[in-house]
Amino acid sequence: xxxxxxxxxxxxxxxxxxxxxxxxxxxxxxxxxxxxxxxxxxxxxxxxxxxxxxxxxxxxxxxxxxxxxxxxxxxxxxxxxxxxxxxxxxxxxxxxxxxxxxxxxxxxxxxxxxxxxxxxxxxxxxxxxxxxxxxxxxxxxxxxxxxxxxxxxxxxxxxxxxxxxxxxxxxxxxxxxxxxxxxxxxxxxxxxxxxxxxxxxxxxxxxxxxxxxxxxxxxxxxxxxxxxxxxxxxxxxxxxxxxxxxxxxxxxxxxxxxxxxxxxxxxxxxxxxxxxxxxxxxxxxxxxxxxxxxxxxxxxxxxxxxxxxxxxxxxxxxxxxxxxxxxxxxxxxxxxxxxxxxxxxxxxxxxxxxxxxxxxxxxxxxxxxxxxxxxxxxxxxxxxxxxxxxxxxxxxxxxxxxxxxxxxxxxxxxxxxxxxxxxxxxxxxxxxxxxxxxxxxxxxxxxxxxxxxxxxxxx
Amino acid sequence: xxxxxxxxxxxxxxxxxxxxxxxxxxxxxxxxxxxxxxxxxxxxxxxxxxxxxxxxxxxxxxxxxxxxxxxxxxxxxxxxxxxxxxxxxxxxxxxxxxxxxxxxxxxxxxxxxxxxxxxxxxxxxxxxxxxxxxxxxxxxxxxxxxxxxxxxxxxxxxxxxxxxxxxxxxxxxxxxxxxxxxxxxxxxxxxxxxxxxxxxxxxxxxxxxxxxxxxxxxxxxxxxxxxxxxxxxxxxxxxxxxxxxxxxxxxxxxxxxxxxxxxxxxxxxxxxxxxxxxxxxxxxxxxxxxxxxxxxxxxxxxxxxxxxxxxxxxxxxxxxxxxxxxxxxxxxxxxxxxxxxxxxxxxxxxxxxxxxxxxxxxxxxxxxxxxxxxxxxxxxxxxxxxxxxxxxxxxxxxxxxxxxxxxxxxxxxxxxxxxxxxxxxxxxxxxxxxxxxxxxxxxxxxxxxxxxxxxxxxx
Numbered sequence: 001x002x003x004x005x006x007x008x009x010x011x012x013x014x015x016x017x018x019x020x021x022x023x024x025x026x027x028x029x030x031x032x033x034x035x036x037x038x039x040x041x042x043x044x045x046x047x048x049x050x051x052x053x054x055x056x057x058x059x060x061x062x063x064x065x066x067x068x069x070x071x072x073x074x075x076x077x078x079x080x081x082x083x084x085x086x087x088x089x090x091x092x093x094x095x096x097x098x099x100x101x102x103x104x105x106x107x108x109x110x111x112x113x114x115x116x117x118x119x120x121x122x123x124x125x126x127x128x129x130x131x132x133x134x135x136x137x138x139x140x141x142x143x144x145x146x147x148x149x150x151x152x153x154x155x156x157x158x159x160x161x162x163x164x165x166x167x168x169x170x171x172x173x174x175x176x177x178x179x180x181x182x183x184x185x186x187x188x189x190x191x192x193x194x195x196x197x198x199x200x201x202x203x204x205x206x207x208x209x210x211x212x213x214x215x216x217x218x219x220x221x222x223x224x225x226x227x228x229x230x231x232x233x234x235x236x237x238x239x240x241x242x243x244x245x246x247x248x249x250x251x252x253x254x255x256x257x258x259x260x261x262x263x264x265x266x267x268x269x270x271x272x273x274x275x276x277x278x279x280x281x282x283x284x285x286x287x288x289x290x291x292x293x294x295x296x297x298x299x300x301x302x303x304x305x306x307x308x309x310x311x312x313x314x315x316x317x318x319x320x321x322x323x324x325x326x327x328x329x330x331x332x333x334x335x336x337x338x339x340x341x342x343x344x345x346x347x348x349x350x351x352x353x354x355x356x357x358x359x360x361x362x363x364x365x366x367x368x369x370x371x372x373x374x375x376x377x378x379x380x381x382x383x384x385x386x387x388x389x390x391x392x393x394x395x396x397x398x399x400x401x402x403x404x405x406x407x408x409x410x411x412x413x414x415x416x417x418x419x420x421x422x423x424x425x426x427x428x429x430x431x432x433x434x435x436x437x438x439x440x441x442x443x444x445x446x447x448x449x450x451x452x453x454x455x456x457x458x459x
Numbered sequence: 460x461x462x463x464x465x466x467x468x469x470x471x472x473x474x475x476x477x478x479x480x481x482x483x484x485x486x487x488x489x490x491x492x493x494x495x496x497x498x499x500x501x502x503x504x505x506x507x508x509x510x511x512x513x514x515x516x517x518x519x520x521x522x523x524x525x526x527x528x529x530x531x532x533x534x535x536x537x538x539x540x541x542x543x544x545x546x547x548x549x550x551x552x553x554x555x556x557x558x559x560x561x562x563x564x565x566x567x568x569x570x571x572x573x574x575x576x577x578x579x580x581x582x583x584x585x586x587x588x589x590x591x592x593x594x595x596x597x598x599x600x601x602x603x604x605x606x607x608x609x610x611x612x613x614x615x616x617x618x619x620x621x622x623x624x625x626x627x628x629x630x631x632x633x634x635x636x637x638x639x640x641x642x643x644x645x646x647x648x649x650x651x652x653x654x655x656x657x658x659x660x661x662x663x664x665x666x667x668x669x670x671x672x673x674x675x676x677x678x679x680x681x682x683x684x685x686x687x688x689x690x691x692x693x694x695x696x697x698x699x700x701x702x703x704x705x706x707x708x709x710x711x712x713x714x715x716x717x718x719x720x721x722x723x724x725x726x727x728x729x730x731x732x733x734x735x736x737x738x739x740x741x742x743x744x745x746x747x748x749x750x751x752x753x754x755x756x757x758x759x760x761x762x763x764x765x766x767x768x769x770x771x772x773x774x775x776x777x778x779x780x781x782x783x784x785x786x787x788x789x790x791x792x793x794x795x796x797x798x799x800x801x802x803x804x805x806x807x808x809x810x811x812x813x814x815x816x817x818x819x820x821x822x823x824x825x826x827x828x829x830x831x832x833x834x835x836x837x838x839x840x841x842x843x844x845x846x847x848x849x850x851x852x853x854x855x856x857x858x859x860x861x862x863x864x865x866x867x868x869x870x871x872x873x874x875x876x877x878x879x880x881x882x883x884x885x886x887x888x889x890x891x892x893x894x895x896x897x898x899x900x901x902x903x904x905x906x907x908x909x910x911x912x913x914x915x916x917x918x
Contacts, residue, residue: 188643
């Protein structure tokens with residue numbers, strides 16, 4: 001039963017994935033929602049290329065979609081990915097399943113499709129109003145008044161009872177929070193940038209890259225190439241590399257094919273096409289990667305930020321959207337249980353540590369994906385994790401498993417991994433000491449070394 | 460000779476200390492300066508209380524004022540402080556000179572007085588225009604257009620050739636930079652807050668707290684009280700303590716005198732006055748402390764942030780204003796040597812690491828001031844530093860000396876200290892090993908322990 005017996009008047013800023021899902025969840029609880037999006041209605045735009053056009057939907061995101069009764073609709077259009085397919089420089093390929101038990105998978109989903117589904121779902125509610133081409137230019141947290149730049153000039157909107165900022169990494173709502181006392185904020189760019197390429201479908205409509213149900217990775221130490229499958233048998237391919245290196249290739253696109261050949265990505269080059277590759281590098285600019293942390297996520301019971309507005313992260317754990325969707329789910333539960341102020345305070349208190357943890361994990365996973373994944377020590381650890389998880393799935397959960405296929409807090413997942421590392425180090429040390437002792441005893445008993453005689457007498 | 464042969468049209472945002480000095484230095488080079496300040500002219504305001512009304516002027520700030528031909532005017536109104544006067548809980552006092560050689564001192568200067576001097580100096584130039592009550596609301600870095608909220612509504616100003624953001628810790632210019640690709644930013648609040656109190660002059664116009672030429676400190680581990688002398692024989696007293704503790708005292712002001720007595724600050728309480736103290740706590744709210752780091756400081760050759768807008772820091776090194784003034788001085792030199800874009804790029808390249816270093820040092824110094832300063836290890840180190848600095852002033856510069864009485868980069872000062880720590884640790888280890896060896900040898904020679912016999916034979 002909802003403790004907020006009377007429905008709230010809520011303004012959601014941002015009609016992207018997280019804002020649209022938030023509108024649906026609020027509407028299902030009977031709240032009155034005005035959703036403001038600064039772009040035009042994406043359902044009326046041609047398919048945009050360039051910015052992470054497909055996303056990896058996993059357990060947390062699915063749970064939130066389920067609460068909005070949209071999970072099956074979305075999954076029907078997603079392409080399952082059962083694991084990573086690692087491409088070695090010599091062309092050899094090694095599959096690495098995501099779920100060590102082989103049961104779970106993640107889904108490659110088209111961003112535009114997902115956004116459309118969510119907006120259309122929001123629109124079915126009589127208590128939701130969608131306002132496109134509305135850019136938030138001022139949010140006065142004292143009076144609560146919002147000012148938008150809309151067609152026909154400035155539009156002032158009287159104070160909603162709750163303002164939800166789901167307006168992305170460059171959030172305007174968060175920008176207004178920046179000036180409040182006690183607000184901590186950090187945005188940082190990483191040295192690496194990315195560029196999007198595409199493998200088209202074969203003329204007969206099948207996929208050129210096989211097998212389809214994998215996320216393909218060419219890990220090359222300082223950089224990497226990845227490919228995610230699309231519903232139409234094309235692949236979205238992304239090259240992540242140091243900004244300077246990527247900038248150089250864009251400035252000299254004719255060198256791009258040689259770069260692919262010399263760095264052991266000849267198999268990818270074949271599918272991307274040399275001519276197309278040169279054209280893509282000539283037409284593109286590298287996109288930068290931003291990581292955002294802030295605290296708290298709320299201003300009393302009036303304002304809250306969710307999704308990228310609260311915790312933009314680098315894309316290497318595939319958790320950006322999933323974490324944003326989970327925000328909606330958690331907030332939904334809290335608003336059901338507590339009055340708004342208590343709900344938002346509790347949201348900040350519990351969610352901030354998890355958000356910081358997944359931002360850090362996403363950063364760490366870049367090193368894992370482009371470098372560690374190809375090392376024997378990684379393979380050994382993965383193997384150990386897999387055996388222990390099979391033996392005691394409740395006790396031993398591999399990090400990736402916890403993040404991707406459970407709803408355990410991200411911080412718990414990170415700390416659980418640290419505890420595992422300690423256990424393994426302890427076991428290794430014990431084993432090493434035991435082996436050394438056995439060896440020493442054997443030497444002692446079997447060799448009569450002259451110089452050891454006095455020592456033997458002494459002991 | 461100035462490479463920028465034709466003068467620039469410059470807009471300086473912020474008419475505080477740093478913005479006003481920047482306007483003077485630019486004007487002296489012949490540039491056309493419009494200075495925009497969102498408050499009214501401070502020269503027409505009554506003396507404001509509450510926010511760090513006096514500042515510690517030291518070497519770097521003085522160098523910048525000298526370049527503006529204002530040093531002697533300012534020093535004439537400042538109160539020299541030759542060192543820290545530490546107040547122990549039992550009332551005993553220990554002076555700790557700032558300069559181990561006893562030559563240098565810092566000056567307690569009134570913020571309002573200094574701001575007035577600087578604004579009046581700027582106003583004497585025909586090529587400077589001051590605009591008060593102008594709040595920057597939008598800065599379009601592409602067109603360059605600035606929009607201000609002024610009396611009588613919005614005012615649009617066409618693109619200046621150079622935009623200097625000297626608009627403080629909550630800088631609007633920096634806020635516009637936040638949305639540019641590749642801009643790193645961090646703002647963090649510390650757990651501690653502060654509250655300002657005052658010791659009035661004695662009825663005969665002399666100072667109640669003696670000696671006058673010191674910065675008095677009551678270091679108490681988790682919190683501290685400091686007092687800075689004013690020209691009129693009054694003292695500005697600041698209590699720094701954990702926010703929660705300070706908030707509790709403001710909510711229960713009648714407990715404040717007991718707090719002072721029980722925490723060994725009875726001597727300060729006597730001068731502050733019990734009744735006045737209760738009234739001050741009742742009328743005040745704790746102020747929070749913000750630290751800001753960002754990178755880069757410029758957008759091409761068009762925009763640059765300086766002072767708190769670029770690097771707001773906690774006040775514990777007394778370097779906030781000095782670092783801001785030094786920014787002006789460095790920028791002045793670079794703009795003389797290079798065309799604007801090269802000058803601003805060079806400013807970012809060289810100044811960012813120093814700014815980050817002083818922000819970190821300021822944070823560290825809080826621990827030193829409220830806690831370490833009272834410990835024997837600190838006193839020993841200070842004594843060692845002092846001896847070594849006397850012996851080789853060029854080779855061994857104590858950290859505080861470098862930061863406060865030199866123009867060495869802040870980062871150099873920090874790293875120099877780390878090298879010193881290494882040298883001292885090395886010397887200590889060597890001394891320890893040597894002592895142990897001597898002792899061992901003596902034991903060996905003088906005692907015939909039965910159990911050691913086989914070992915002696917063995918060796």
